[in-house]
Amino acid sequence: MTDYDVIVVGGGPAGSMAAEAAAKGGAKTLMLEKDRDIGYPVRCGEGVGAAGLRKFIEPDPKWIATTISKVRMRSPDNTQVDFGLANAGYVLHRRLFDYELANRAGQAGAEIQTRAYVDGLIMENDAVCGVKYQYMGEQRSLRAKLVIAADGVESRVGRMAGMRTATKLKDMDSGYQATVGNIDVDQEMIDFYNGDVWAPGGYLWIFPKGDGMANIGLGVNGKYAHECHPHDMIHGFLDKYFPKARILTSVCGGIPVAKTLKLITSNGLMLTGDAARMVNPVTGGGIITGMVGGQLAGQVAAESIQSGDVTVSGMADYPKRWHKAEGKGHEAFYRIAQGIAEITDDQLNKIAHRLVKTPSDKLSLLKIFTAVAREKPGILLDVTRAFAGV
Amino acid sequence: MILVKDNRCDFCGTCVAVCPVDAIELREADISIIHDTCIDCDICVWVCPIKVLSSDKPEEVKND
Numbered sequence: 001m002t003d004y005d006v007i008v009v010g011g012g013p014a015g016s017m018a019a020e021a022a023a024k025g026g027a028k029t030l031m032l033e034k035d036r037d038i039g040y041p042v043r044c045g046e047g048v049g050a051a052g053l054r055k056f057i058e059p060d061p062k063w064i065a066t067t068i069s070k071v072r073m074r075s076p077d078n079t080q081v082d083f084g085l086a087n088a089g090y091v092l093h094r095r096l097f098d099y100e101l102a103n104r105a106g107q108a109g110a111e112i113q114t115r116a117y118v119d120g121l122i123m124e125n126d127a128v129c130g131v132k133y134q135y136m137g138e139q140r141s142l143r144a145k146l147v148i149a150a151d152g153v154e155s156r157v158g159r160m161a162g163m164r165t166a167t168k169l170k171d172m173d174s175g176y177q178a179t180v181g182n183i184d185v186d187q188e189m190i191d192f193y194n195g196d197v198w199a200p201g202g203y204l205w206i207f208p209k210g211d212g213m214a215n216i217g218l219g220v221n222g223k224y225a226h227e228c229h230p231h232d233m234i235h236g237f238l239d240k241y242f243p244k245a246r247i248l249t250s251v252c253g254g255i256p257v258a259k260t261l262k263l264i265t266s267n268g269l270m271l272t273g274d275a276a277r278m279v280n281p282v283t284g285g286g287i288i289t290g291m292v293g294g295q296l297a298g299q300v301a302a303e304s305i306q307s308g309d310v311t312v313s314g315m316a317d318y319p320k321r322w323h324k325a326e327g328k329g330h331e332a333f334y335r336i337a338q339g340i341a342e343i344t345d346d347q348l349n350k351i352a353h354r355l356v357k358t359p360s361d362k363l364s365l366l367k368i369f370t371a372v373a374r375e376k377p378g379i380l381l382d383v384t385r386a387f388a389g390v
Numbered sequence: 391m392i393l394v395k396d397n398r399c400d401f402c403g404t405c406v407a408v409c410p411v412d413a414i415e416l417r418e419a420d421i422s423i424i425h426d427t428c429i430d431c432d433i434c435v436w437v438c439p440i441k442v443l444s445s446d447k448p449e450e451v452k453n454d
């Protein structure tokens with residue numbers, strides 16, 4: 001006897017999309033979230049591309065903070081290269097956005113429990129058959145035909161089943177972000193500070209949130225986090241450039257800038273979103289890719305339950321469809337990220353000095369990254385592939 | 391041994407994600423090191439964005 005067809009662990013974008021898709025596919029579905037509140041705390045810059053978002057949900061002013069049409073790329077010496085975005089973007093209110101996605105999962109028939117911390121799996125004959133969890137201090141267990149681990153960066157559920165999900169230090173960005181008020185920034189522009197002076201091995205971002213507010217954060221490569229201390233870097237940056245800004249919220253967070261795990265299924269278990277390492281390794285963006293992965297996981301979960309085969313081979317369509325949807329591009333982005341990591345601040349300055357002479361209507365992300373790739377010809381082809389149409 | 395400054399932790403899970411032996415337990419607002427499992431590799435110390443974790447190893451040993 002099973003209590004549910006599908007149990008989804010984690011109520012982020014990947015989990016909610018998975019729960020919605022599984023429920024829509026006819027599976028009796030439950031989503032468990034350890035925090036008391038879906039969508040909070042927000043460990044995220046909240047930036048997404050409009051095209052990617054629209055594939056899943058019509059943008060709603062309720063959870064859109066600002067609409068982005070311009071990009072500023074800064075070099076280490078603060079040369080500013082500005083251009084328009086061919087495809088607009090948004091800065092979300094993720095607290096409300098994540099709520100909306102969970103709400104849609106609920107409307108599709110999925111049940112939801114918050115304050116439910118999964119601390120073990122029920123395993124039989126090398127297959128996952130359910131979860132053990134704490135609900136408001138009480139130990140419970142539930143049996144399911146299939147478990148979807150959408151438990152974010154920590155990705156412990158996969159480990160409970162013996163999968164190797166630990167990320168290498170060099171593939172993890174250590175992040176810190178402050179949401180600030182009383183700041184005067186262009187509300188239609190996202191602003192990136194590139195180079196080791198701003199954020200060793202990563203970048204610093206300013207994403208406007210409307211009403212004189214903005215998300216100001218950075219990710220530094222895990223190797224440098226201890227010496228440069230992301231918390232101190234953001235505070236130093238604010239003191240120097242925005243002394244009047246007032247911090248309204250601040251959060252830590254890890255951004256897995258890794259390749260998607262080789263194995264994202266095990267018998268009775270699927271991994272998705274950050275837990276499967278689906279984040280774009282160049283941008284650190286994982287909302288949309290997590291939604292792509294989550295939806296695919298939920299769809300294949302429902303299909304596998306219908307066909308009665310939840311083994312790795314029965315769920316083979318999941319890794320296949322992920323690879324088709326994002327996998328190839330994702331791997332190109334990973335190679336680009338490795339190439340960029342070797343480019344020095346001097347080289348970045350030189351590139352910016354060249355680009356700043358180009359009229360901004362002739363610039364695009366493809367142009368920028370092509371200019372960068374000239375310093376690392378090995379990634380040129382990947383850049384052309386990955387950024388075509390961006 | 392890894393020491394935790396509990397009241398400083400933001401419970402973001404970054405250290406959990408990089409621990410090679412799954413020796414960190416994290417709930418909504420509660421973090422602890424499973425000392426029996428921990429292999430003292432210090433990776434969690436390196437990655438934490440706000441220096442919650444530290445090692446009690448003397449510096450000379452750390453540089454080995």
Ligand SMILES: Cc1cc2nc3c(=O)[nH]c(=O)nc-3n(C[C@H](O)[C@H](O)[C@H](O)COP(=O)(O)OP(=O)(O)OC[C@H]3O[C@@H](n4cnc5c(N)ncnc54)[C@H](O)[C@@H]3O)c2cc1C
Pocket residue numbers: 009010011012013014015032033034035039043044045046047048116117118119150151152153154156175176177217252253254255272273274275279284285286287288290
């Ligand atoms: C500082 C920072 C800035 C970022 N900026 C951007 C950005 O601008 N744009 C973008 O696209 N992406 C950004 N990202 C990445 C993005 O936030 C993630 O990729 C995205 O949230 C992944 O969604 P997810 O559903 O896989 O995981 P999450 O959103 O992390 O959801 C996982 C959920 O699982 C729950 N959970 C974990 N363990 C358990 C358990 N044992 N039992 C029950 N529940 C559990 C967690 O509480 C959490 O709610 C950023 C990340 C960081 C850290």
Ligand code: SF4
Pocket residue numbers: 252398399400401402403404405406416421437438439440441442443
């Ligand atoms: S990385 Fe640091 S702040 Fe985040 S959970 Fe670990 S100890 Fe706490």
Ligand code: SF4
Pocket residue numbers: 392408409410411412413414423427428429430431432433434435
């Ligand atoms: S020292 Fe290494 S093994 Fe121990 S908790 Fe930290 S990362 Fe895990």
